[in-house]
Structures are given as C-alpha cells and as structure tokens.
Amino acid sequence: MRNGEIKNKTTIPMLDLRAQYRLLKPEIENAIKEILESGHFILGPNVEALEKETAQYHGVKYALGLASCTDALHLSLKALGIKNGDEVITTPFTFIATAEAIAYVGAVPVFADIHRETLNIDPSQIEKKITPRTKAVIPVHLFGQPADMSEISQIARKYNLKVIEDCAQAFGAQYKGFRSGNTGDVGCFSFYPSKNLGAYGDGGMVITNNQEIFEKIKLLRNHSTTAPYRHSSIGYNSRLDEIQAAILRIKLRHIDSYNQKRREIARLYTTMLNSTVQCPVELPDRIHVYHQYTIRSLNRTEIQNFLNENSVSSVIYYPVPLHLQEAFKYLGHKEGNFPEAESAAREVLSLPIYPELQLEQVKFIAEQVLKTVKG
Numbered sequence: 137m138r139n140g141e142i143k144n145k146t147t148i149p150m151l152d153l154r155a156q157y158r159l160l161k162p163e164i165e166n167a168i169k170e171i172l173e174s175g176h177f178i179l180g181p182n183v184e185a186l187e188k189e190t191a192q193y194h195g196v197k198y199a200l201g202l203a204s205c206t207d208a209l210h211l212s213l214k215a216l217g218i219k220n221g222d223e224v225i226t227t228p229f230t231f232i233a234t235a236e237a238i239a240y241v242g243a244v245p246v247f248a249d250i251h252r253e254t255l256n257i258d259p260s261q262i263e264k265k266i267t268p269r270t271k272a273v274i275p276v277h278l279f280g281q282p283a284d285m286s287e288i289s290q291i292a293r294k295y296n297l298k299v300i301e302d303c304a305q306a307f308g309a310q311y312k313g314f315r316s317g318n319t320g321d322v323g324c325f326s327f328y329p330s331k332n333l334g335a336y337g338d339g340g341m342v343i344t345n346n347q348e349i350f351e352k353i354k355l356l357r358n359h360s361t362t363a364p365y366r367h368s369s370i371g372y373n374s375r376l377d378e379i380q381a382a383i384l385r386i387k388l389r390h391i392d393s394y395n396q397k398r399r400e401i402a403r404l405y406t407t408m409l410n411s412t413v414q415c416p417v418e419l420p421d422r423i424h425v426y427h428q429y430t431i432r433s434l435n436r437t438e439i440q441n442f443l444n445e446n447s448v449s450s451v452i453y454y455p456v457p458l459h460l461q462e463a464f465k466y467l468g469h470k471e472g473n474f475p476e477a478e479s480a481a482r483e484v485l486s487l488p489i490y491p492e493l494q495l496e497q498v499k500f501i502a503e504q505v506l507k508t509v510k511g
C-alpha cells in the first residue's frame with residue numbers, strides 16, 4: 137500500500153470461520169453446554185458417535201478419533217510396524233506433517249516427484265524409488281483431489297507395501313466412486329479448524345477395515361491402557377475430546393453440501409480464469425473437494441501483489457518443497473532433484489475458498505486476477 141493511501145475496503149480472507157459458526161451457532165452452543173454440564177470431556181459418547189458416523193460415511197468398519205492428523209499418520213505407521221531403517225515413499229509437495237510422521241518412527245522419508253497437472257504423487261516415480269527397505273507409501277490427496285489410487289494400490293500389491301492415505305485435505309473426496317481414505321490400509325484425517333471438516337481446536341481420525349490395525353491404534357492413542365493403570369506397551373496421549381467431537385458431529389451432517397459449495401466456487405473461478413492462468417484440473421474419475429483452489433502462473437508474484445493491493449488474500453501452498461526444507465537437510469537432497477515439485481513451488485497461488493464465500497466475491501477475485509495478467 138502506498139503511503140497515506142486510505143484503504144477502507146474489507147479484505148476478502150482466504151477463509152472465514154466465523155461465517156460458518158454464525159449459521160450453526162445455536163446448535164453448537166447447545167452441544168457445548170451439554171458437555172460442560174455432563175462433566176465428561178475426553179473420549180466419551182460424542183467421540184464414539186463421531187467414530188461410528190465417520191466410519192459409516194466412508195463405508196469402512198472402523199474409525200478412531202485422535203488428537204490430530206499428524207498423530208493419525210504417526211500412529212498408523214507405528215501400528216503397521218514401520219520402524220527404524222525402513223523407507224516410506226511420499227510426495228515432496230505437501231505439508232511437512234506427512235513426512236515428519238515418517239521420521240517419528242525412525243524411518244526414512246523417500247520422495248517421489250509429482251504430476252505437473254494434479255500436483256499429486258506420480259505413480260511412475262514411485263516405482264523408481266522402491267528398494268528392499270521400502271515398506272509403505274503415503275499418497276496425499278493434495279488440495280482435495282484424490283491421488284491415483286488404482287496405480288498406487290497396484291504398485292503396493294506388487295511390492296508388498298502398506299498404503300497410508302493422507303486425507304487431511306480431502307474429507308468427502310471420491311475416487312472411482314470410493315471415498316478417499318478407504319482404499320489404503322489406513323486413511324488419516326485432520327479436523328484442524330481450516331480443513332474442509334474443521335473443529336474448533338485440534339483433532340484427527342483414522343479409518344480402516346483392518347481390525348488388527350484398529351485395535352493397535354486404539355491402544356496407542358491412550359497410553360496402551362489395557363485395564364485401569366495397566367499398560368501393554370509405550371503408548372501416547374492422542375485422544376479426541378468430547379467438545380470437538382460434538383462440534384464435528386454437527387458439521388459432518390453438512391459436509392457434502394459444504395464440499396458442493398466449494399465445487400461451485402471452483403467452477404466459477406475456472407470458467408473465468410481458464411484461458412489466462414493454469415487452473416486446477418479435476419480428473420474425470422474423481423470428485424475434487426477443493427480444500428484449496430490453486431492456480432499456477434509464471435506471473436505469480438504480480439498476481440499476488442495486485443490481489444493484495446485490491447484487498448484480496450492469497451497464500452502460497454507451498455513455497456518450499458519438503459526435500460529443500462532445513463528440517464530434511466539430513467536427507468542430502470539438492471535443488472533439481474524433484475523438478476516438478478520445485479516448479480510448482482515457484483508458480484502456485486491459492487485463492488480464497490470456503491463454503492460461505494459469495495459467488496459475487498469469487499467473480500471480483502477472478503476479475504482482479506484477469507486485470508493483472510492482461511495488464
């Protein structure tokens with residue numbers, strides 16, 4: 137902003153959590169009040185009901201509420217027996233939690249480059265990274281678009297690898313008619329407030345059809361407690377609380393319509409922007425739930441500056457791919473190792489998207505992008 141210039145336009149945020157709260161306020165406040173009066177705060181009837189409803193929604197046998205998706209990934213790897221010295225293949229273009237979980241169990245995160253078009257892990261790159269130490273693969277359904285699960289499952293079967301789906305951004309997405317999270321051995325979800333299904337605090341969930349995995353994670357999340365003050369192994373504190381579960385149960389009833397709204401917004405953005413910048417592509421056999429609407433342009437900086445001057449928020453997810461993060465310096469990667477992830481990191485820009493965003497606002501945002509690019 138130039139000196140002395142007065143800006144009185146309200147900024148269009150990336151996300152407005154208060155808009156959703158206003159619509160659900162009486163229901164949510166009632167539910168919270170009931171819990172405060174019940175005196176039951178951690179792992180209780182609401183967590184159990186949410187687990188049952190989430191399992192049903194996904195058409196799987198088991199679901200377990202946890203403290204976060206980071207924990208969901210960590211405890212899944214642990215329950216699947218991934219350990220020190222093992223290798224786990226994942227994408228370098230994701231939030232760091234995906235790869236951190238691999239490091240937590242002492243395994244080595246091995247990156248495989250992404251597809252230019254979908255920004256998801258490229259199955260043909262996975263196969264090149266397999267060694268005798270490879271034990272699992274973690275595809276991420278980035279920005280809400282399912283990864284290539286048929287190809288990934290086929291590779292997993294061929295090399296006897298476990299598959300953990302990172303569904304943190306993809307609650308309700310579908311691949312060939314199946315909900316994201318129910319194709320792999322385990323599906324991991326985040327209820328971080330900004331996710332498509334968000335709590336008012338941290339929260340996470342695993343879903344699985346495997347009873348053994350379910351039972352292991354159920355123990356691990358609560359200090360491996362087998363009976364009061366009896367512990368069968370070193371466990372963790374990764375429990376979901378009743379207040380978050382009650383809030384999530386209310387929102388779960390609306391998730392399909394929330395995702396539908398996101399898809400409408402995406403459709404309008406794409407109609408307006410498609411000939412000017414690269415828009416997200418929804419592959420024909422999937423339902424993308426647009427956790428983010430991410431465009432791609434060599435003029436990203438100009439677009440972002442112009443949006444900023446016109447009171448429109450935008451965010452770069454992600455500016456640095458994981459193989460170039462300081463945290464993973466010990467893996468010894470250098471620039472050029474994953475060219476698709478690197479060029480995505482240079483060109484992507486995510487625009488505001490949330491179910492309550494008005495189509496008029498979407499139109500205004502798209503017009504600003506067009507003005508920048510067309511000069």
Ligand SMILES: *Cc1c(COP(=O)(O)O)cnc(C)c1O
Pocket residue numbers: 203204205206207230231233234276302304305325326327328338339340
């Ligand atoms: C948000 C996110 C996570 C971590 O979820 P938390 O619930 O915050 O731990 C993991 N993976 C991806 C892809 C994410 O976007």
